[in-house]
Amino acid sequence: EAGVAQSPRYKIIEKRQSVAFWCNPISGHATLYWYQQILGQGPKLLIQFQNNGVVDDSQLPKDRFSAERLKGVDSTLKIQPAKLEDSAVYLCASSSQTSGTPWTQYFGPGTRLLVL
Amino acid sequence: DAKTTQPTSMDCAEGRAANLPCNHSTISGNEYVYWYRQIHSQGPQYIIHGLKNNETNEMASLIITEDRKSSTLILPHATLRDTAVYYCIVRVANDMRFGAGTRLTVKP
Numbered sequence: 684e685a686g687v688a689q690s691p692r693y694k695i696i697e698k699r700q701s702v703a704f705w706c707n708p709i710s711g712h713a714t715l716y717w718y719q720q721i722l723g724q725g726p727k728l729l730i731q732f733q734n735n736g737v738v739d740d741s742q743l744p745k746d747r748f749s750a751e752r753l754k755g756v757d758s759t760l761k762i763q764p765a766k767l768e769d770s771a772v773y774l775c776a777s778s779s780q781t782s783g784t785p786w787t788q789y790f791g792p793g794t795r796l797l798v799l
Numbered sequence: 800d801a802k803t804t805q806p807t808s809m810d811c812a813e814g815r816a817a818n819l820p821c822n823h824s825t826i827s828g829n830e831y832v833y834w835y836r837q838i839h840s841q842g843p844q845y846i847i848h849g850l851k852n853n854e855t856n857e858m859a860s861l862i863i864t865e866d867r868k869s870s871t872l873i874l875p876h877a878t879l880r881d882t883a884v885y886y887c888i889v890r891v892a893n894d895m896r897f898g899a900g901t902r903l904t905v906k907p
Contacts, residue, residue: 687842723899724899725886725897725898725899725900726843726897727897728895728896774842774843776842776843786890787833787845787848788843788845788895789845790842790843790844791842792840792841792842793841793842
């Protein structure tokens with residue numbers, strides 16, 4: 684079974700530029716998550732999708748961050764404009780309520796963002 | 800906010816058992832205990848979870864105290880590849896909050 688795919692793996696941008704990250708979850712997983720992990724800290728949930736609907740985006744800085752999952756499969760996370768404090772690893776995870784271990788989240792390798 | 804308390808770091812000798820403690824004194828009756836680990840430059844990896852009973856799988860064992868206020872993850876024969884940050888998380892459904900975890904270093 685293929686895991687969660689993310690791209691790019693690394694991105695360097697200057698502050699005030701925009702950036703987008705892509706995630707392809709495990710096939711059949713209805714729930715998709717985006718996390719932000721700052722160096723030395725645990726991952727922090729930014730947004731959770733159930734199919735193509737948003738379940739929880741309470742910790743998403745909506746003035747600069749946006750995310751979509753139009754067809755209930757792939758998802759993109761965008762930052763516009765980026766700030767220095769956005770430097771972090773952005774992790775995508777997915778889970779299924781009906782197969783395997785329900786609600787267990789499986790993570791991709793992450794995208795490491797550096798804002799200069 | 801994380802509902803768990805873990806030591807910041809631990810060392811373990813290769814081939815010995817690694818016992819990682821976690822306190823979760825405010826855990827509710829319907830909250831599960833989950834363990835993940837994160838090896839450098841990778842995403843978190845699911846290890847094991849439990850509700851009340853002790854659990855074992857091919858990776859580890861999870862021992863939960865009878866009052867459910869604490870648990871221990873046991874890696875029976877640690878190898879150098881087990882060096883990672885280990886996260887203990889209490890959760891119900893999809894509400895999963897990571898703390899800072901325990902940095903386990905397995906030494907030769």
